[in-house]
Amino acid sequence: xxxxxxxxxxxxxxxxxxxxxxxxxxxxxxxxxxxxxxxxxxxxxxxxxxxxxxxxxxxxxxxxxxxxxxxxxxxxxxxxxxxxxxxxxxxxxxxxxxxxxxxxxxxxxxxxxxxxxxxxxxxxxxxxxxxxxxxxxxxxxxxxxxxxxxxxxxxxxxxxxxxxxxxxxxxxxxxxxxxxxxxxxxxxxxxxxxxxxxxxxxxxxxxxxxxxxxxxxxxxxxxxxxxxxxxxxxxxxxxxxxxxxxxxxxxxxxxxxxxxxxxxxxxxxxxxxxxxxxxxxxxxxxxxxxxxxxxxxxxxxxxxxxxxxxxxxxxxxxxxxxxxxxxxxxxxxxxxxxxxxxxxxxxxxxxxxxxxxxxxxxxxxxxxxxxxxxxxxxxxxxxxxxxxxxxxxxxxxxxxxxxxxxxxxxxxxxxxxxxxxxxxxxxxxxxx
Numbered sequence: 001x002x003x004x005x006x007x008x009x010x011x012x013x014x015x016x017x018x019x020x021x022x023x024x025x026x027x028x029x030x031x032x033x034x035x036x037x038x039x040x041x042x043x044x045x046x047x048x049x050x051x052x053x054x055x056x057x058x059x060x061x062x063x064x065x066x067x068x069x070x071x072x073x074x075x076x077x078x079x080x081x082x083x084x085x086x087x088x089x090x091x092x093x094x095x096x097x098x099x100x101x102x103x104x105x106x107x108x109x110x111x112x113x114x115x116x117x118x119x120x121x122x123x124x125x126x127x128x129x130x131x132x133x134x135x136x137x138x139x140x141x142x143x144x145x146x147x148x149x150x151x152x153x154x155x156x157x158x159x160x161x162x163x164x165x166x167x168x169x170x171x172x173x174x175x176x177x178x179x180x181x182x183x184x185x186x187x188x189x190x191x192x193x194x195x196x197x198x199x200x201x202x203x204x205x206x207x208x209x210x211x212x213x214x215x216x217x218x219x220x221x222x223x224x225x226x227x228x229x230x231x232x233x234x235x236x237x238x239x240x241x242x243x244x245x246x247x248x249x250x251x252x253x254x255x256x257x258x259x260x261x262x263x264x265x266x267x268x269x270x271x272x273x274x275x276x277x278x279x280x281x282x283x284x285x286x287x288x289x290x291x292x293x294x295x296x297x298x299x300x301x302x303x304x305x306x307x308x309x310x311x312x313x314x315x316x317x318x319x320x321x322x323x324x325x326x327x328x329x330x331x332x333x334x335x336x337x338x339x340x341x342x343x344x345x346x347x348x349x350x351x352x353x354x355x356x357x358x359x360x361x362x363x364x365x366x367x368x369x370x371x372x373x374x375x376x377x378x379x380x381x382x383x384x385x386x387x388x389x390x391x392x393x394x395x396x397x398x399x400x401x402x403x404x405x406x407x408x409x410x411x412x413x414x415x416x417x418x419x420x421x422x423x424x425x426x427x428x429x430x431x432x
Contacts, residue, residue, distance in 0.1 A: 005034070006039065006143075007041060007140060008038055008039070008041065009042075009132070009144045009145070010040055010042045010145045010147070011043045011128070011132075011145065011147070012026050012146075013048065013121055014026075015027070015044040015067075016055075016060065018048070018057075019052035019317065020052040020255075020256070021255065021345070025173055025233055026042075026147055028417040028420075028421070029420075030061075031060070031417070032418050033421060033425070034062065034064040036429075038429065039066070041139065042066065042067050043128070044067065044069055045070065045071070045121075045124065046071045046072070047072060047074070048074065049074045054316050055316075056316045056317065070124075070127065070128060071127075073124070114187060114191045117198070118150070118152050118194075118198055119149065119150040124152065124156075125159070128156045129156055129160060132144075132156065133160065136160065136164050137164070141166065142167060143169065144160055144161075144169070145170075146168070147171040147172075147173060148172060148173065149173065149176075151202075155198065155202070157170055157202070158205055161206070162205075168205070168206050169206060169208045169209075170206035171210040172210065172211050172212070173212055174343070175219065177196055178339040178342075200224075203226060206226060207226070208226065208227050208229060209228040209229070210229050210424075211228060211231075212230070212232050212233055213230065213232070213343065213344045214230055214342075214367055216230075216342040217230050219342065232420065233346040233348075233420075235349040235350050236416070237416075238318075238353075243326050244326065246285070246328055248328070249280070249285065249397055249400050250285045250310075251270075251286055251330075252323055252328075253286075253287070253289065253290070254289045254290055254320050254330070254351075255320075255347050256292075257291070257292040257333070258335075259293040260335045261333045261334065261335050262293075263361045265381075265383055265384075265386040266333075267299060267300060267302075267305060269389050269393060270303070273390060280394075283400075285309075286300070286305060286308050286309045286310065287310045288309060288311045289312045289313075289315055290314055291313075291314055320350075321350060325355075325356070328396070329357050329358075329359055329393075329396055330351045330354065330356050330358045330378070331358075331359055331360075331361075332348060332360040333361050334360075334361070334362035334368070335362075336362070336383040340363055341363050341365055341366050342367055343366075344368045348371065349415050352375055355407055357378050358377055358407075359378060359389070359392065360378055360379070360380045360381070361381050361389070363383070368380075371415075374410075375411055376407065376410050377409050378407065
């Protein structure tokens with residue numbers, strides 16, 4: 001007789017039809033958890049304000065998932081009456097550089113940072129605790145998982161842990177007080193202290209902590225003695241029709257291109273290459289797929305590269321995967337800052353299985369540098385290595401001309417969503 005499935009409750013804000021990378025992690029864990037004897041109950045907002053929507057992702061929701069919805073009060077919806085465009089950009093993490101911020105953007109950032117702590121979804125905490133307390137008792141839920149950002153969802157877990165005495169796992173897809181945009185929120189001293197107190201309280205109260213990178217584990221280890229597991233993001237098997245590679249020597253960036261991810265060394269290297277090599281200039285194309293900040297577009301124009309740009313805007317996840325497979329080279333950029341060494345962009349893993357060479361630029365000692373090296377899927381550069389970057393682009397171009405531009409990945413199976421779900425089960429959901 002088959003044993004009864006163990007019930008777990010996953011509390012998440014981002015869920016289809018939300019688009020972007022934030023939704024993928026738990027969408028895929030929920031897909032595979034039933035294979036390991038778990039019945040996933042997923043708690044989501046009924047009326048969310050998603051900055052990016054991808055209706056096609058609704059087809060990927062597991063039929064075995066039990067979806068529970070409750071209404072949420074969304075400050076971003078109220079703010080959109082003042083400025084819909086600014087609200088959408090800020091809620092999606094596209095914060096203009098300080099010199100470009102309008103008065104209304106400055107006001108919105110101050111309000112977001114100081115009146116809604118830890119974030120704009122904090123009004124969902126109290127009603128969720130009231131509802132879920134009864135739901136947990138009625139359905140005999142044994143384990144809850146909260147995933148952030150938004151980190152206010154961890155406050156739901158914090159209260160349920162106190163009131164229900166239930167096993168609680170706090171999953172941090174990104175850090176809390178050291179995430180790149182945190183310092184852009186114009187926090188006053190009192191607000192900064194509240195963030196740190198709440199972060200510490202969550203880290204001390206959860207039974208287990210999940211993080212996506214070794215650096216975040218190291219950072220949190222200084223704040224708590226609770227067990228911390230590193231479970232990275234990963235890739236799923238995508239059913240994509242095989243297509244021919246781009247005819248052009250396309251270097252493609254897929255995903256949000258934020259103001260502070262603006263790699264001037266790349267633009268400078270490309271400017272020199274198109275100036276020095278007429279053949280390169282004739283073949284080169286810069287593909288931008290996803291939301292791109294105005295700062296980035298203006299810098300590209302500053303380096304006289306505008307005529308080489310093919311700006312496709314936001315596309316569905318399926319289309320993004322297709323572009324990953326047909327582009328000649330894939331571009332991965334992270335902010336040049338100490339606190340972003342821990343960020344391993346979710347798209348890295350989809351990039352890796354595309355079997356196209358990756359050019360990655362980030363801060364020294366970035367966690368994703370090691371993954372690129374161990375899987376033999378691309379080259380990593382710091383923001384100080386312009387000549388090395390230029391030489392690599394030229395080498396890739398020469399291989400493209402020879403019709404021999406490809407990579408030979410190793411060890412990718414470790415990062416499959418199925419393997420990562422098995423690791424989640426063994427490390428966090430199974431009592432030892």
